[in-house]
Amino acid sequence: MRCRSPAVCLLWWSFICPVVMGQSTETLVTVRGLIQRADPRATVEYCGAVSTRKVDYYLFTLERKELAGIVLVEQRPGTDPLIIDADTSFFPFRGDQEHSVEKPIQAAIELLLRRRNTAKKRRPPEPGSKEPEVCAIGREIDRVVYPISGFRLGSNSSHEILRLLRTGPTLEVDPKSAPPGSIIVSPTQFSPCGPIYLGHAGVVGSDGSIYSADARYGGARTKNFSLTGWLKQFSGKNGSFAFVIHAPSGQNVAGR
């Protein structure tokens, strides 16, 4: 096999020789403890680590009830591990300096998540699904919204969904009185030493319930929340934002 880049070579090599990795079991236990304390009620799954000469990165997934997300921990020699990013998805990777990691690290994270998902799946992935994803909040909103409005999120990241809604053809409305058909999003919040509050996003249905991807059902759209219940769960820690998508130009009020 010929390697196209040194990074790819090392990634390939690491699958064969995981025992030579620098992370000790003790460090992994410490890092895992940090994540469990950051969200005590979540199920924590270790997905793997990426090492550079100066920094080790540890990747975990979190699941708690309908919520799912990813956490990235940075460990520098002689310092305590720190949570440097947490969200429902890292894709597309954020461009801001505070949360960004270098491109090869991003590629490695994607690889670890693909590998994790492949190992977990009992069935072939659905067409169009993004294999490195652990959460489907954007996908489920797109399935509902895109065929009607032509507006597509294309991301399962709660932060990216909020950004796209704020910059897209939408009108922000008061979440407490969001009309049926609104998209509601509560972005993930975290601190470097915890806690982590996983975010979520969904669509307000005709009955006032919120329909959103549920990790317990493989990300299928599920009626889990009343609007009041959503606001109780998310508004305090995450913040809640609601948007109505503008109808495309020329669309008949009565529908197509």
Next chain:
Amino acid sequence: MSLLLSGCDDQENEESASPGSSEPVQSDLAQASRIADAAGAGAIVPKSGGDAPAQGSGDLSVLGSDAGQNQQAFRQRYGLADPSQDQLAGWQEYDARLTAYSNKDADWPYPTAASANWMGATATNGDPLAVEGTTVAVDFNRIPRGSLIYIPALDMYAEANDTGATGTWANTDAGQMDYGANGAGRVDVYNLAGDRSSGQVEQNFQNRVGSEEYGQIYIVHRGPGWKNGGN
């Protein structure tokens, strides 16, 4: 940069509102209405779980033929209604492993450290009788004796007046979520077996609450004070 990787555990239109407008216009709302209808189409509607337990079903027959009646009588006596979202938000929620025990179990009757049940009924040995539909056995180290709990998966209030193999549970469940930082331990729900075997009772119960048994419970009131209006 060198990397090492290690393995894991297993357009707006004229009618649309302009930026800054606070109200969606008619065409936006019409589109939103279609989106709302589409959101519910084909969606999963869980029987329980999420933030809204299935309320008022009243069907506890899986616990024994009189379990539903007992639950209703229990609710009436202590003024318990289906919990509102506000109430749920105010109660302490814990992870728990929901298991079943019955009068057909090999260790029945087993002397326990049980306390008086809400009906005041006692067995000949002085132990209180378990009441299907309202009695659960818990680890008293996790849930104080006599506490009032609510089990969303069953839409059931129960009094924690019986206790089980507490030490064994703590050992066998160590590392599982019911004995984690937010764990209430096992909640062993009493069943009157009737014509069923002990194994059938457990199977019926598991089918009702889910094959993995793990769920959430709320502690409505710690200790027995709720019986005296302490709730």
